[in-house]
Every structure is written in C-alpha cells, then in structure tokens.
Amino acid sequence: MSAEALTAIKLGIVSCEACGLLTKPADVKHPGHCPRCGEELALRKHNSIQRTWALIIAAAICYIPANLLPVMVTTTLMSAEEDTIMGGVVLLYMTGSWPLALIVLIASVVIPLAKLVALAYLLITVRRRSAWRRHDRVRLHRLVEFVGRWSMLDVFVDTFTVALIQLEPLMSVKPGMGVMFFAAVVVLTMIAAETFDPRLIWDSGNDREGQDD
Amino acid sequence: MTDQDNLSSIPQAAAVPKKRRRLSVVWIIPILAAVVALGIAVQRILSEGPTITIVFKAAGGVEAGKTYLKYKDVNIGIVKTVKLSEDATRVVVTAKIDKSAEGLMVEDAKFWVEQPRVTLSGVSGIGTLLSGNFIGLERGSSTKASRDFTGLEVPPAITVDQPGRQFVLQAADLGSVGIGSPLYHRRLNVGQVIGYDLAEDGRSVTIKVFVNAPYEKYVTNYTRFWQAGGIDVTLGANGLSVQTQSVLSMLIGGIAFETPLSAPDSKPAAAGTSFALYSDRTAAAAQQETIVQPYVLYFSESLRGLSVGAPVTLLGFPIGEVTAVGLQYSPSTDAIRPRVEIAVYPSRFMSIAKTEGGLEQPVRSERERHAFVQRLVDRGMRAQLRSGNIVTGQLYVALDRFPDAPRAKIDWTKSPPELPVVTGGLAELEHKINRILVKIDKMPLEAIGEDLKKLLETTDRMLKRIDTEITPELRTTLEGLKRVLESADANLVGKDAAAQQELREALQEITRAAQSIRGLTDYLERNPDALIRGKTQEKP
Numbered sequence: 001m002s003a004e005a006l007t008a009i010k011l012g013i014v015s016c017e018a019c020g021l022l023t024k025p026a027d028v029k030h031p032g033h034c035p036r037c038g039e040e041l042a043l044r045k046h047n048s049i050q051r052t053w054a055l056i057i058a059a060a061i062c063y064i065p066a067n068l069l070p071v072m073v074t075t076t077l078m079s080a081e082e083d084t085i086m087g088g089v090v091l092l093y094m095t096g097s098w099p100l101a102l103i104v105l106i107a108s109v110v111i112p113l114a115k116l117v118a119l120a121y122l123l124i125t126v127r128r129r130s131a132w133r134r135h136d137r138v139r140l141h142r143l144v145e146f147v148g149r150w151s152m153l154d155v156f157v158d159t160f161t162v163a164l165i166q167l168e169p170l171m172s173v174k175p176g177m178g179v180m181f182f183a184a185v186v187v188l189t190m191i192a193a194e195t196f197d198p199r200l201i202w203d204s205g206n207d208r209e210g211q212d213d
Numbered sequence: 214m215t216d217q218d219n220l221s222s223i224p225q226a227a228a229v230p231k232k233r234r235r236l237s238v239v240w241i242i243p244i245l246a247a248v249v250a251l252g253i254a255v256q257r258i259l260s261e262g263p264t265i266t267i268v269f270k271a272a273g274g275v276e277a278g279k280t281y282l283k284y285k286d287v288n289i290g291i292v293k294t295v296k297l298s299e300d301a302t303r304v305v306v307t308a309k310i311d312k313s314a315e316g317l318m319v320e321d322a323k324f325w326v327e328q329p330r331v332t333l334s335g336v337s338g339i340g341t342l343l344s345g346n347f348i349g350l351e352r353g354s355s356t357k358a359s360r361d362f363t364g365l366e367v368p369p370a371i372t373v374d375q376p377g378r379q380f381v382l383q384a385a386d387l388g389s390v391g392i393g394s395p396l397y398h399r400r401l402n403v404g405q406v407i408g409y410d411l412a413e414d415g416r417s418v419t420i421k422v423f424v425n426a427p428y429e430k431y432v433t434n435y436t437r438f439w440q441a442g443g444i445d446v447t448l449g450a451n452g453l454s455v456q457t458q459s460v461l462s463m464l465i466g467g468i469a470f471e472t473p474l475s476a477p478d479s480k481p482a483a484a485g486t487s488f489a490l491y492s493d494r495t496a497a498a499a500q501q502e503t504i505v506q507p508y509v510l511y512f513s514e515s516l517r518g519l520s521v522g523a524p525v526t527l528l529g530f531p532i533g534e535v536t537a538v539g540l541q542y543s544p545s546t547d548a549i550r551p552r553v554e555i556a557v558y559p560s561r562f563m564s565i566a567k568t569e570g571g572l573e574q575p576v577r578s579e580r581e582r583h584a585f586v587q588r589l590v591d592r593g594m595r596a597q598l599r600s601g602n603i604v605t606g607q608l609y610v611a612l613d614r615f616p617d618a619p620r621a622k623i624d625w626t627k628s629p630p631e632l633p634v635v636t637g638g639l640a641e642l643e644h645k646i647n648r649i650l651v652k653i654d655k656m657p658l659e660a661i662g663e664d665l666k667k668l669l670e671t672t673d674r675m676l677k678r679i680d681t682e683i684t685p686e687l688r689t690t691l692e693g694l695k696r697v698l699e700s701a702d703a704n705l706v707g708k709d710a711a712a713q714q715e716l717r718e719a720l721q722e723i724t725r726a727a728q729s730i731r732g733l734t735d736y737l738e739r740n741p742d743a744l745i746r747g748k749t750q751e752k753p
Contacts (some may be wrong), residue, residue: 013223015751022225032226041226051239058243061250069253081278177253195239 005213007202014041045197049123055192056119062184063112070176071158074165084178085109108182111147115189118144119151119196126200134201141198148190155183216353216432262290262310267324267348269364272304272344275326283327289314292348306364306627308348314505318360321353323724325365338366367392369407369662377404380482382468384490387418388440389466396422397441397469406468420490430481433472438490441469452602473498495522504560506533506582507629510540510553510596510610514636519598519608525555527612533557533611554629555596583625592617595635628708 008014014025018039025031031041047114070082092101118140125137130182160181165173274280275295282290290310298305309316327349329338341347351369389407397406404424412419424432446455463465467492472479491497516538525533537554559582588595593616601609612632621633636644705712737743 014226022223024223026226033224035224038233047239049239050237054237054239054243061243061246065250065253181250187247188242 009043009203010191014043016041020210035212044199044203045195047196048195048197049126049201052119052123052192052196055188055195056116056123059176059185059188059192062188063116066112066178066181067109069178069181071154071178072161072172074171075174076171082176084176085182093119099101099148104154107133107151110187112151112182112189115148115151115193119189119192122196122201137201138198141163141193141201144189146194148186151186151189152183155179155186204209223477229493232415248302253294260312261429262312262315263318264307264309265290265318265360265362265500267308267364268298268360269304269306269308269324269326270366271326272306272364273326274341275304275306275348276345280345280347282310282314282324282350284314284317287556289317289350294401306348309344312753314350315358317350317352318358319356320359321356322359322366323351323353323360323369324362325349325351325368327364327368328369357681378426378429378432378481378484379407379421379422379423380432380487381487382420382438382442382490383412383487384418384420385492387420388492389438390420390468391466394466394468395461396424397467398424398428398431398471401428402467403431419594420468431472432482433479434482434486436470436482438468438470438486439494439497440490440492441467441494448605448607452605471497501514502514504558506557506559507536508555508596509627509629510632510634512551512553512598512634512636514551514598516551516553516598516608518600518606519553519610523601523607523609525557525610525612527562528614530562531612532559532612534560537658553610555632580619583623587623590621590623590633592616596632597635 008022012024013022014031015022016034016037016039019034019037021034023031023035023041025041031043033040042141043181063169069084069157071083071088074081074083089101089105089109092104100148118141122141125132158175161177162173165171269275272295276290277292277294280292281288282292290308292306292308294305294307296305296307297303321523325348326346327338328341328346348364353372390406390409392406394406395402396406404422406420407423408421410419410421411417415607419548422438422727446453468486471494472521519535521535523535524531525535532604533556535553536556537552539552539554541550541552542548543550593614594612595615595618597611597613598608599611599614601607615635617634618633623630623632702710704710736748740749742751
C-alpha cells in the first residue's frame, strides 16, 4: 500500500466496533458514542499502548518467579524434590536427551521471553512512529498472537502430572508456585498481544495527530 | 464524489463529555503482579536460612540435594554440596538450613552422619536403611552463632536437653569402659559414659559420664565411682570374691557409683564435678578415709601370703590395710627384716566403736590419738600376722591384745612409727612344733636303738631256751596232769564212780532220816502231850 492510502481516520469517520456503523467522530480526541447501539467509539483500540505496556510489565514481573520458583514438587518416601523449569532443562540435558531439553528450553523459557521482547519492541517502534519494516512488524505481531496459546502446554503437562501421580505415601507430585506465575506470564502476554492494536504500526509517519495516546 | 455524498449522509456521533483519565486501570495488573512477586520474594528472603559448612572425616551416603539434616527426626535443612577439602583429607559438606532452625546453629552444635550402627549395647539408625543416611544435629548450649562446624564420627550419646547431669571422672586407665558404657547405681542403670579423653600430660584418662535425671541427685561430693566392668575376681584374705554388675557390663564395661553412708552431707554435686575413678569397689570404699595413720611393722616370720591391700583388723574389725610389703636391710647389723607398712583409719574405728563419749577427741587430735594408741600398746596391743584363709595361705595383720607381751613404747618421732609385734598364729604354731622337733632331735635315738636291739637279742635267746629246754618238760608235766584228771574223773565224777555211789546212798539215808523227822513232827503236832506222856498206843 502506498503512503497515501486512505484510512477511516483520514476520512474523518469511525466504525463502531460493536455494530459496524460508520459515524463521524464528535471529536478527534473523543469520538463519542455510536448513535445506533451506544457503544463507545474509538478510532484505535482504547488505551492500546498503555494497556499493552502494563500487561507486558506484569508479565515480565511474573516471568522472574516463574523461572526461580519450583513448578513441581515431587515427594517420594525418602525425599522431596523441587524442580524448576531450568532445573528440568538441565536434568534432561544431563541425562543425554538434549533434543527434549532444547524443546523445553525453547517452549518454556525462550518463547515467553521472546514474546515479551517482541511486544516491547512493537510498542517502542509505535511510540517512535517508526516506519521501518512495517510488514515485518505486523507479521511479528501475528506470530506473537499465534504462538501465545501454545505456551500453555507447560501448564497442562504440569497439571496432568500432578493429577496422575498421586501414589501416597510412596510418591506424590504437587504443583509449585512457579507454575502459577508461568501461567500468569502466558495469559498476560496473550492478552497483551490482543490488546496491542496493529493499526498503530501504520499510523506512524504522515499522520501524527490521529493518535490515541 | 459519491464518496463525499455518502460521507455527508453519515450521521454525527453523539458527543458525551467524558472525564479524562490520565492513567488506565490496566496498570493495576502489573502492580498486582509486582506486589505478589515481591511478596513471595520477601517471604523467600526472610525464610532463607543460613548456609553452613560441616567438615567430616568421611561422609558415607551423603549426597548433595538428597541428604537432609535432621534434628529430632525433623528435616531442618538439606545438603547442597559435598566436596573434598583442599588437602583432600576431609569432606566438606555445605548445607542449607531452614530459617526456623537458624537458632540451632551455635558454636557447639554437633553434627554427625546417621547411619545404621550395630554395637554391643544396641542397634541404632535402622530407619536410615530405608530413608538413606542423614546428618543428625544435636543442639549446643552456646549462644554464639556459627556457620562452620566439624562433624562427629559417632552420634553423641546424650542430648543436651536430656535432663540429668554430667560429671568428670579421672582414672589411671580406661579399663573396659567405652562410649555408651552403662553407669550403675545400686545395679540400676542410671546413665552412661559419653566420652573419654587422655589427660594432657598423658598420665591419666578423663571420662565424661552422664547421670540421667532423677538419679543425678544421688551423686554428691562424697560419691565414689569405680570400674564395674567385666568380671572382677579377687583372691584375698577374705577369700575368693567375684563381682559383676550385669551381663551387659561384663561385655562392654561399666562404671558404678555409691555414696558412703558416712558421708557428711547428701547435697548433690554440681554438674562437671570431677571424681576419681577407682579400679574396684573395695578400692573406692577404702579411700574414703580422711585421717590416715601409717605404721611400720617389723616381723620376724616370712611374709609369704601377705599382699598389699590385706586388711588390718583390730579385735577382728577391719580398721586399715597393708600398704606396702618389703624387706628392711640395716647395714650396721647386716640384717634383713621383713617390713610391713600399714595404714590405719581412725575414722573407721570411730564408725564401729560405740563410745561413752570422749573418743571423738583422741581421734581428732593427733597428740591424743598417739596417747590413745600408746595406752592400747601398754595394755598389750600387738600386731600379729594371721592366716586369713587356710587354703590359700593369705595373711592379714591383726592388732590384738597380748597381756603377757613385754612392755613397748612407740616412737612417734619416726615416720612412720613402729608398732610392736608378736609372732603370729600359724607362725607361732610352726615355731612350737619346731621346738618340739628340735627336742626330739636332741634325744640319743641311736643309743636307745642300740639298747633296744640288745634287749631284743636277749629276749630272743631266752625264748629259744624256753623253746628247747622248758617245752619238753612242760609236755611231760601236762601228760601227768592229764592222767591225774582222768583218774579223778573215773573215781569221783564218772557215772559208776565209787564216790558217786556212796554219795547217792548217803543222800538216800538223809532222805529217809528227813521222812522220819517229818513223821515225828506230825505226831507231835497232833499229840503234843506225847512229849510228856510218851507215845500212846493207837487203837485200831
């Protein structure tokens, strides 16, 4: 698309998110409400950047305990063992199954972190109104949205193990605090990816006054 | 433009004035996350216990991340690393301790590797067969926190919070005592040995014992401890004595204690009080004397059978013991005398003597005591060696009265003073027999024998003469005699002998005479007048 491509903002109209009715916004800053359904109108997702930031920061905070705290506590007759995600990766690697270790490392450690970095990168570039490689950035956003749900796999594995291995008093597995935080990281990044408005990527450059935030 | 037309027909949105919000509510999420994460972090940091290092000689079965530290069977920490020390002679174990157990990490806390142990006194640590070895912890009494410890080889025998009291025993040697050896009071197991060490000068052994509550109150400052381990067989003047405490102590040794009844007070001794450990009960009981009066005795007889420790009796009551047996050589006279040193305990005499008052003084004051002993000697008190046991020949020293003994004076200036002696029982008997033998020896036995021989020869000759000369004559005489007897038999005694015949006739005569007398008397009875008138003619 060329830089002169028309957008609703350029035309001075706004589409209702709920009923799709096109209206002229009452004010550029506060488009007002849809005359048909009463939904609050927004030229872009409401507070998209701020919300995304908040969620990313929350996820980043949760990411630390998710990796430090044990995700699984295995109690056997003799001992109780607490396993963290990285501990599991190291154990898998030490026992020789490095492909599995790699999978766990990528799925549970690298991807959540990459998502956070990617979203932060998107937000920063939007803020700086960068026009650099917009297509790639949109593709990145799409990827983040797509990958997000798969990270819950770890949580599922954990919960299944806990539910299945209950051989009291010989052996039992209990979830650790880490898994809660890990789930929080995944959920928060998913919401953050959802909250981010990819249209903002295209708003930069020639249209500075149409920004929501 | 149609676009423009269409746009003009687009309705205007309703303008609703709105409060401007500077900050989105969504920021609550990261704040919440931060609060929760911080909370957990703070809790973690606060609950973070100390990391300690323990140095062991060997760390059997201790594994990083798997071996726990346990206090009273409760996990209080986990081993983090197991490494060799720099010089590779020891094992350095680092462990993470729970916050709750931080207070236990004091200077004198004790650590040891708990593993199954089988000793004579019992089996311990069986649980570790299932659970794996763990590091045991025993609380210290210090208040100074520490992070570096040295592990013990064996678990401590007692725990700090175990009620009771610890005492120290000094002994010449360890005997059969080991850690865990039982402690007996009146054959009741009341404690145990918790440790021993060689004294710094290497001349004695220090043994630590622990007396469990409530028995610790029976240990007073006057309590005597002795080795009660093994079988104690003593052969003394009192005969054969075998002493044991229990089968267990026979195997693993033991210590017994007792407080003498004569102890001045029964106030329990303070913890850590040091006591002497005697080799046996007799030794322990004998040493309780506070006043010891040594004497030396010079006997003239053999001391064979007299051993150190043999009793010294006064009128049969033990009041002391023999402390040394030896010989005395005096160069001036070139004579060797048997020398016996004895110790007399006046307080023992006190305990057996019922007094009518006034005896306290002679015992307490040295001068009075000397005067008292001198008076006893004046009245004939002498030391004598006596046989206590006829089978074993063990001797003892008896102080007894010999009123006939010559007067003697004790020289108190000598140390030890000499007590007068008399030759004793068996020795005296021996002496007497000896004297008799000497007398017998002095008799002219050979001359007597010669005489006797001559006498016998004469007798022999005489008998021969009797045999040859007298015997034939005797035979003829006997034959003559025989004939005489035969004739006597025929004439006098035989059935048809004349004498017999005559005798029978004579008797018949007498019978007839008696019959006529009876007839006369009958007649006279019936006719008494016949005496006067004469016999009347009977009328038919």
